[in-house]
Amino acid sequence: MKLAILGMGAVGRGILEVLDGKELGLTVTGLADSKSGLMDRDGIHIEEVLAAKRERGFCGDKYISATDIVEQADYDVLVEVTPTDARTGEPATGFIKAAIGRGKHVVTSNKGPVALHHAVLQSMARKHGVAFRYEATVGGAIPIMHTLEHGLAGNRVLAVFGILNGTCNFILTRMAAENLTYDQALLEAREMGYAEADPTYDVKGIDAAIKLVILSNTIWKRNVKLDDVGITGIDMLTTDALRLAEEQHCTIRLIAEAVPERGILRVAPRVLPKNHPLVVDGSLNAITLETDMAGEITLIGKGAGSRETASAIIGDVLFIREMHVRGH
């Protein structure tokens, strides 16, 4: 099966490294970063391209753009892993629509298009008889979408609760364990590479809220928007609050929570018993699904990382092959 990959950040490079190291029967026939692109219907030489990117900062021909790849390359699946623009969803949404319009499957890790245009993109994909998959957008390596789609098929999902942002979870874990202030823990998160220079999206709960929107629309098809989510971040949390929780064998976590029957759609710090399955430490993510048959199912795993996100992308690609490509 032939892949065109857009984006050569940590995720794109992670995917290429995996494809280079594993015999998965997947060929990369198109590739673009923000500055250049290349096409080869016989398969791009991955090692060479990774070396080129490392050495000169771009992967291919500066006269070939991502749009050229989407519109002209010979591929079965578009792997869209450019950076998220949560406000506009562009240019990713345009790429995705163009690929679906050409009858190509799409796999993405980009939260923008899915949070903003889930219903439109799914219905376009259905119309063209192709798959639109986005396992990597929520929970990193945790196969939450596969679990919803197949593992828990037949169940009605009543509620979802999640720790969807590893940066916040790392900060809260450190505050509780070492009695650090928020600022001290944030500094540590930065030093360890868990927090961006500008951590606003993470610590204000916006990243978790975007993922909650994606989960909600996947589960309940209700077309909620980021503005519908009540959001409280962790940046005002005091050491006293954590100590108080501790005294009751509890701790505080930033929980994203959707319970449609009770009108709940929010991200906020919550006090939880320490032995609650959702209470994970460090930069882990965790998601609990409350269902009518299976009861509560919790999934825990790494919420970020180049190889972990590649795992989610590859899982989607292989599933598309299983479902759509005959006789492989």
Added chain:
Amino acid sequence: MKLAILGMGAVGRGILEVLDGKELGLTVTGLADSKSGLMDRDGIHIEEVLAAKRERGFCGDKYISATDIVEQADYDVLVEVTPTDARTGEPATGFIKAAIGRGKHVVTSNKGPVALHHAVLQSMARKHGVAFRYEATVGGAIPIMHTLEHGLAGNRVLAVFGILNGTCNFILTRMAAENLTYDQALLEAREMGYAEADPTYDVKGIDAAIKLVILSNTIWKRNVKLDDVGITGIDMLTTDALRLAEEQHCTIRLIAEAVPERGILRVAPRVLPKNHPLVVDGSLNAITLETDMAGEITLIGKGAGSRETASAIIGDVLFIREMHVRGH
């Protein structure tokens, strides 16, 4: 899609209740318990059959056997949920082979056939172009098989660690929380319906070992047997051992563990840090998969229960419909 169901214990009744309450497009055309059977190609009236079973102790015609159903009923999927015989795997294995031989898909919750004859049954199913699925055999409602098959597709699984027996986990949780002796906690487990009158299979670690065999053979196709598993139960565990663990912020859990590269295949009580994702309380089950791309993924959920097991069975049935039945 048409189902023939063998077994009307807690699991079989759970499935029937779910089918009665949900619009899933599934019709039951054959049904047998240990004493009787019935067939109706237009669909058995589920409420009537459940009432009959309740009132007179059997479901159908005493002259119709499970074998008759398997061999003569008009169905697409055999749902085999008779009791496990871990030593012989019979009569379930015979039913499964006969159904596959007729070109029927099979879904089972029966650990015997899968632990003893996984390779043979899978290859028979492949030869006949049908599915043989057994999500319900391990971890109850936890969709571990779907996760291995699709969610983590492309990953190499390096190791699996699991709390696979809810009875043992309940006993250990109670011993640690209330400083109970093993005998006191076992008594409580019995009173709450978590332990059988004869708890040997559970507390000696045999049930967990059988599930570990199923997991191992599913993941690595190595055809291991129950005899290959080193087994230590929890029945010799002292309150002192738990207190010692407690003093180091740890606790003891019965862990089933397979790490082929290190030759490890065992079930034994292990000391784990309390904040380890695998450490769940009460009768919950938990499974951690260590993989080369996704890192460690942990799944937690109810390991038993009639509705929970029905969830796993129904998930398998719906997946077969998605994969094999066109135009539904």
